[in-house]
Amino acid sequence: PFGVRSYHEKVIDHYERPRNVGSFPKGEAGVGTGLVGAPACGDVMKLQIKVDDATGKITDVKFKTFGCGSAIASSSFMTERVRGMTLEEAGKIKNTEIAKELCLPPVKLHCSMLAEDAIKSAIKDYNSRRKPAAATV
Numbered sequence: 001p002f003g004v005r006s007y008h009e010k011v012i013d014h015y016e017r018p019r020n021v022g023s024f025p026k027g028e029a030g031v032g033t034g035l036v037g038a039p040a041c042g043d044v045m046k047l048q049i050k051v052d053d054a055t056g057k058i059t060d061v062k063f064k065t066f067g068c069g070s071a072i073a074s075s076s077f078m079t080e081r082v083r084g085m086t087l088e089e090a091g092k093i094k095n096t097e098i099a100k101e102l103c104l105p106p107v108k109l110h111c112s113m114l115a116e117d118a119i120k121s122a123i124k125d126y127n128s129r130r131k132p133a134a135a136t137v
């Protein structure tokens with residue numbers, strides 16, 4: 001009934017070989033950091049974007065997730081998805097898209113929500129660093 005096999009394959013692939021794990025060196029220019037937690041389970045996700053000021057495009061992404069396999073897979077997927085996007089495009093990604101792509105079951109929806117929250121929070125952080133006076137999001 002449910003795509004059990006593809007759930008396992010895609011999630012496990014991202015879980016076992018997560019892409020873009022790590023963080024940028026402290027103080028690196030053009031970086032925005034999102035740090036979010038899931039109240040339901042206490043899992044934490046940190047997602048960082050590196051943005052080219054001139055084009056407003058995300059040139060690099062890194063994450064560290066302390067959480068379940070679905071949260072790790074969601075953040076790994078998110079890093080691949082937003083690379084090369086403008087901030088505006090990246091800010092529109094919905095957790096439902098990630099959940100669908102990874103075939104997450106309903107109880108794991110909040111894991112993908114972490115990834116949506118994290119990218120939004122990273123964009124907000126980048127914008128606030130860039131123009132502190134006009135930080136309107």
Ligand code: FES
Pocket residue numbers: 040041042043067068069
């Ligand atoms: Fe914490 Fe998902 S409940 S890992």
Ligand code: FES
Pocket residue numbers: 038040041042043067068069070071108110111114
């Ligand atoms: Fe809580 Fe996955 S982030 S169970």
